[in-house]
Amino acid sequence: MYGWHGRLLRVDLTERTASIETIDPKICRDFIGGRGVAMYYLAKEVDPLVDPLSPENKLIFATGPLTATPAPTGNRYMVVTKSPLTGAITHSNSGGDFPTWMKRTGFDLFLFEGKADSPVYLWVNEDQVEIRPADHVWGKDVPTTTDALLAETHPEARVACIGPAGENLVLMAAIMNDKHRAAARSGVGAVMGSKLLKAVVAFGNKNPPMADEAGMRNLSVTISKEVGVDVKKGSNLREYGTAYVPQVTNTLGILPTRNFLQGTFEATSQIDGVALKNTYLIRHTPCYRCPISCGRLTEVPEGKYKGKGEGPEYETIASLGSACGVSDLAAITRANYWCNELGLDTISTGMTIAAAMEMYEKGYLTEEQIGQPLRFGDADAMIAMIQKMAYRQGFGNELAEGSYRLCRKYGHPEIAVTARKQEFPGYDPRGSQGMGLLYATSNKGASHMEGDVAYEEVFGVPVKIDPLTTEGKAALVARFQDAFALIDSSGLCVFLAVRYVFNKDVMIWPIRLTQLMNHTTGANYTPEEIMKAAERIYNLERVFILKAGSTEDTLPPRMLQEPLPDGPAKGKVVELDKMLPEFYRIRGWDEHGVPTREKLAELELLEF
Amino acid sequence: MKVYVKLIATYQRLLPPDASGNAIEVDVPEGTTVAQVLLPYGVPLDDSSVIVLNGRMTDLNTPLSEGDTVAAFSAIAGG
Numbered sequence: 001m002y003g004w005h006g007r008l009l010r011v012d013l014t015e016r017t018a019s020i021e022t023i024d025p026k027i028c029r030d031f032i033g034g035r036g037v038a039m040y041y042l043a044k045e046v047d048p049l050v051d052p053l054s055p056e057n058k059l060i061f062a063t064g065p066l067t068a069t070p071a072p073t074g075n076r077y078m079v080v081t082k083s084p085l086t087g088a089i090t091h092s093n094s095g096g097d098f099p100t101w102m103k104r105t106g107f108d109l110f111l112f113e114g115k116a117d118s119p120v121y122l123w124v125n126e127d128q129v130e131i132r133p134a135d136h137v138w139g140k141d142v143p144t145t146t147d148a149l150l151a152e153t154h155p156e157a158r159v160a161c162i163g164p165a166g167e168n169l170v171l172m173a174a175i176m177n178d179k180h181r182a183a184a185r186s187g188v189g190a191v192m193g194s195k196l197l198k199a200v201v202a203f204g205n206k207n208p209p210m211a212d213e214a215g216m217r218n219l220s221v222t223i224s225k226e227v228g229v230d231v232k233k234g235s236n237l238r239e240y241g242t243a244y245v246p247q248v249t250n251t252l253g254i255l256p257t258r259n260f261l262q263g264t265f266e267a268t269s270q271i272d273g274v275a276l277k278n279t280y281l282i283r284h285t286p287c288y289r290c291p292i293s294c295g296r297l298t299e300v301p302e303g304k305y306k307g308k309g310e311g312p313e314y315e316t317i318a319s320l321g322s323a324c325g326v327s328d329l330a331a332i333t334r335a336n337y338w339c340n341e342l343g344l345d346t347i348s349t350g351m352t353i354a355a356a357m358e359m360y361e362k363g364y365l366t367e368e369q370i371g372q373p374l375r376f377g378d379a380d381a382m383i384a385m386i387q388k389m390a391y392r393q394g395f396g397n398e399l400a401e402g403s404y405r406l407c408r409k410y411g412h413p414e415i416a417v418t419a420r421k422q423e424f425p426g427y428d429p430r431g432s433q434g435m436g437l438l439y440a441t442s443n444k445g446a447s448h449m450e451g452d453v454a455y456e457e458v459f460g461v462p463v464k465i466d467p468l469t470t471e472g473k474a475a476l477v478a479r480f481q482d483a484f485a486l487i488d489s490s491g492l493c494v495f496l497a498v499r500y501v502f503n504k505d506v507m508i509w510p511i512r513l514t515q516l517m518n519h520t521t522g523a524n525y526t527p528e529e530i531m532k533a534a535e536r537i538y539n540l541e542r543v544f545i546l547k548a549g550s551t552e553d554t555l556p557p558r559m560l561q562e563p564l565p566d567g568p569a570k571g572k573v574v575e576l577d578k579m580l581p582e583f584y585r586i587r588g589w590d591e592h593g594v595p596t597r598e599k600l601a602e603l604e605l606l607e608f
Numbered sequence: 609m610k611v612y613v614k615l616i617a618t619y620q621r622l623l624p625p626d627a628s629g630n631a632i633e634v635d636v637p638e639g640t641t642v643a644q645v646l647l648p649y650g651v652p653l654d655d656s657s658v659i660v661l662n663g664r665m666t667d668l669n670t671p672l673s674e675g676d677t678v679a680a681f682s683a684i685a686g687g
């Protein structure tokens with residue numbers, strides 16, 4: 001096989017055995033790789049009704065055909081599992097080095113099942129596979145664990161691990177790789193913790209052959225050059241990382257502020273990428289083979305927030321900054337380091353604390369219940385809550401369940417800003433209607449990474465469209481969801497892939513991406529075929545979540561009934577009912593959002 | 609009349625060196641359009657920029673009113 005190894009490493013943690021399996025080439029072709037092939041295995045092997053934190057759930061690490069190839073940004077992997085936060089499917093993406101190292105072990109996928117009876121880690125050095133005890137690093141944070149495991153395996157290996165948050169089954173625990181990169185969302189780290197799997201260490205030199213190596217190299221060079229030209233012209237991502245975005249969303253009035261009570265934040269200039277560059281930025285850091293290099297190595301050199309690490313990214317600034325009313329960039333940066341070290345998703349962590357802050361301000365939670373005051377803007381209280389969450393100490397035990405469960409428990413479900421029980425990322429959909437439809441319908445719950453129509457509504461890529469209208473948004477969201485399923489399955493980073501998937505004239509026409517895939521795999525996809533495969537993946541996930549009982553495509557009352565009080569989107573709510581029926585129709589789903597038999601037949605999914 | 613020009617992220621450097629932050633106040637004659645107010649700064653007036661008037665989509669030929677804010681940033685994707 002080209003492009004794919006066609007090999008899966010199955011790790012039975014209960015039995016402490018590992019076995020090598022062949023992946024059917026037809027499955028690779030039909031489900032592309034990464035997110036798609038992993039979803040195929042999950043749907044085949046996991047009962048959708050399973051308790052996500054039980055041994056019966058499975059956890060899959062999956063690289064794509066473009067991972068570890070010369071394709072710029074071909075450095076991603078996906079973590080696919082049933083989410084304990086949402087009860088639906090999740091697929092969480094990360095870059096850095098680890099995914100490339102994982103692919104070089106000679107496997108496309110690592111599939112974990114069962115549960116160890118004491119902490120373990122997996123060490124894969126090509127075909128030398130060991131399930132080793134991890135008692136000595138259990139309880140340790142991410143940097144300590146990473147360093148310890150490198151010292152006892154191979155200094156040039158790479159590590160993905162959980163921190164205390166994953167061990168303690170915190171529902172927004174992340175899986176961290178290369179210390180600072182996160183497969184962050186939906187509690188994938190808690191699933192790993194539930195299996196007593198502390199870490200995965202990978203090393204190897206095995207790459208699958210490419211169908212057309214020369215073609216691949218030439219195209220990769222061309223792409224790198226094109227990106228290089230743009231970077232020279234002045235690249236927001238290179239210069240400021242995603243941290244430039246708060247100025248954009250604030251200008252449009254969609255920057256989540258004080259738990260979405262507002263859409264503009266008065267202190268945006270104090271917490272954005274320009275401020276970061278002028279203060280704590282040391283240098284930009286790339287994932288493996290990335291010409292864009294949007295990562296930020298930063299240091300707060302002194303004071304009570306002293307520390308060094310990576311970030312903050314836009315999403316972190318929105319969740320731990322404006323959403324919590326925090327305007328101190330040093331505090332946000334240190335809070336970001338804490339999340340990375342403890343293994344927490346910064347989005348759900350910040351947004352959950354923001355919901356608790358609103359509950360406290362309104363008197364729905366008391367100082368006695370929380371153990372301290374928790375006002376909007378109180379950075380020290382926010383950091384204290386982060387630490388308590390990771391260890392489920394005191395009130396942290398409530399926060400560790402996420403805002404949906406927290407607000408319900410204390411009698412005010414209307415405060416939680418979630419879809420499929422997952423916290424919103426940093427775009428208030430009242431001023432970005434397509435994002436509203438996206439959050440409501442996404443298989444993994446509120447997420448920008450399942451079809452980020454903010455590219456058009458906010459960033460003007462490839463064309464700027466009006467974020468405040470609903471016309472055409474149903475088609476846009478459906479196409480973006482499929483396109484992101486393709487990108488996530490390919491192994492490319494979204495930040496690069498968007499320029500080769502979306503096209504001004506024909507909205508989605510992934511010619512370049514298809515070429516990259518064909519040079520790598522020799523599968524001779526046409527763009528139509530590859531988009532069909534992406535649609536197949538999306539629909540398979542949909543079938544799974546409906547069977548899991550996650551059937552409601554809706555948004556919280558704040559989004560549907562409470563107009564934004566400020567900014568350019570003032571007076572707006574999400575007009576979901578104007579978009580949803582059309583979206584179902586375009587998708588080939590019935591009026592309840594269930595894929596029709598015809599649609600499943602067309603996508604060859606009737607067996608699921 | 610007074611209006612505001614706000615240039616975000618990489619575009620901030622197009623502002624005059626004495627500008628503090630990413631926005632400046634400018635005095636323009638009545639009838640000045642979105643495109644005209646941006647002209648002196650060299651903001652690309654094509655699809656490579658996102659240009660909004662008071663945070664909303666706008667036609668470049670829209671005439672400005674007192675107190676308006678025109679904001680612009682680079683739309684280059686993925687780099």
Ligand code: SF4
Nearest residue numbers: 287290292294493495
């Ligand atoms: S664009 Fe950023 S996130 Fe994507 S591969 Fe490059 S450095 Fe990593």
